[in-house]
Amino acid sequence: MALHGKVALVTGAVQGLGKGFSEILLQKGAKVALLDINESGGKDLKAAFDKEYGPDRTLFLTCTVESEEQLKDAFQKTVETFGGLDIVCNNAGIIDETNWEKCVSINLNGVVRGTYLALKHMKKENRGQGGVIINVASMAGLGPLLTAPIYTATKHGVVGFSRAMADVSRLCDYGVRINVLCPAFVQTAILSSLGSEGTTGQFAGLRGVAEKLLEQFGVLEVSEVAKNFLKLVTDESRNGEALLVQKEGASYVTFPQVASQLPSILAPSL
Numbered sequence: 001m002a003l004h005g006k007v008a009l010v011t012g013a014v015q016g017l018g019k020g021f022s023e024i025l026l027q028k029g030a031k032v033a034l035l036d037i038n039e040s041g042g043k044d045l046k047a048a049f050d051k052e053y054g055p056d057r058t059l060f061l062t063c064t065v066e067s068e069e070q071l072k073d074a075f076q077k078t079v080e081t082f083g084g085l086d087i088v089c090n091n092a093g094i095i096d097e098t099n100w101e102k103c104v105s106i107n108l109n110g111v112v113r114g115t116y117l118a119l120k121h122m123k124k125e126n127r128g129q130g131g132v133i134i135n136v137a138s139m140a141g142l143g144p145l146l147t148a149p150i151y152t153a154t155k156h157g158v159v160g161f162s163r164a165m166a167d168v169s170r171l172c173d174y175g176v177r178i179n180v181l182c183p184a185f186v187q188t189a190i191l192s193s194l195g196s197e198g199t200t201g202q203f204a205g206l207r208g209v210a211e212k213l214l215e216q217f218g219v220l221e222v223s224e225v226a227k228n229f230l231k232l233v234t235d236e237s238r239n240g241e242a243l244l245v246q247k248e249g250a251s252y253v254t255f256p257q258v259a260s261q262l263p264s265i266l267a268p269s270l
């Protein structure tokens with residue numbers, strides 16, 4: 001998929017990975033709607049992007065992925081402003097093991113909301129043009145991060161939901177690819193949550209285990225993850241894939257056979 005002139009929407013776009021994903025899309029010629037709860041940060045980022053890429057290339061929209069109404073309005077505004085929608089990245093996420101319902105609401109429910117809205121605008125049966133959805137999980141969507149069991153559960157949920165929806169999309173011919181990105185540790189603000197009591201609550205005492213994992217896996221730069229994000233966006237042969245990104249490289253995850261065969265039981269052509 002060539003990105004010049006394509007329209008993208010990224011949640012949690014103001015800093016960290018979301019900013020990196022937005023910038024690489026801009027570099028490749030796409031227009032990007034930047035969604036985030038951080039209004040002042042969003043205005044500053046848009047001003048910086050305006051200077052670098054021109055004022056018509058981005059749109060900043062204050063929006064929490066916890067609100068169906070705000071997210072729906074943001075999708076609508078994006079389509080009205082840029083004339084379509086081709087790429088959606090459901091990236092917003094937090095670690096909060098104390099207020100864990102909020103963690104589920106943002107990390108899992110927010111991804112479900114964003115995916116359904118993306119499909120509403122992009123799927124062919126609604127006269128959409130097709131496109132691609134990238135949901136951001138984590139390596140903690142494939143194995144446990146002990147200081148953050150709820151975070152781990154939400155990210156496993158994002159992996160399962162994205163794979164199931166990718167098969168739905170293929171079976172129902174939506175024309176939309178859905179893939180999931182699973183980075184190991186990345187140098188962003190969320191890393192300070194590793195053993196902080198505020199975010200890991202009753203599990204903060206296990207910070208030593210998380211620090212060992214960090215030592216073992218190292219810390220990725222945002223740019224390394226963004227390059228792999230771009231691969232998932234542009235490689236039209238990939239649907240329903242989970243891309244694990246680690247320091248030593250990126251690899252597509254192989255899941256247990258029984259799960260991968262279910263769709264072919266339902267539809268032998270898959």
Ligand SMILES: NC(=O)C1=CN([C@@H]2O[C@H](COP(=O)(O)OP(=O)(O)OC[C@H]3O[C@@H](n4cnc5c(N)ncnc54)[C@H](O)[C@@H]3O)[C@@H](O)[C@H]2O)C=CC1
Pocket residue numbers: 011012013014015016017018035036037038063064065066091092093094106136137138139182183184185186187188189190191
């Ligand atoms: N940094 C890391 O080590 C890794 C991060 N991830 C995932 O990557 C995604 C991005 O995280 P980072 O960039 O690291 O974190 P970050 O904390 O630097 O950025 C998160 C962004 O999301 C925004 N945000 C938070 N709640 C929101 C909401 N309710 N609605 C809209 N926007 C909201 C924040 O304002 C911020 O701009 C998350 O889903 C995270 O779980 C995955 C693997 C590794």
Ligand SMILES: CC/C=C\C[C@H](O)/C=C/C=C\C=C\C=C\C(=O)[C@@H](O)C/C=C\CCC(=O)O
Pocket residue numbers: 095137138139140142143144145183184185186190191192193194195213
């Ligand atoms: C504060 C946390 C910062 C960011 C969260 C982000 O989502 C990063 C998560 C990164 C790591 C996830 C860890 C997952 C661990 C596992 O899968 C463990 O079961 C693996 C343990 C040992 C692996 C041994 C090996 O395969 O080499």
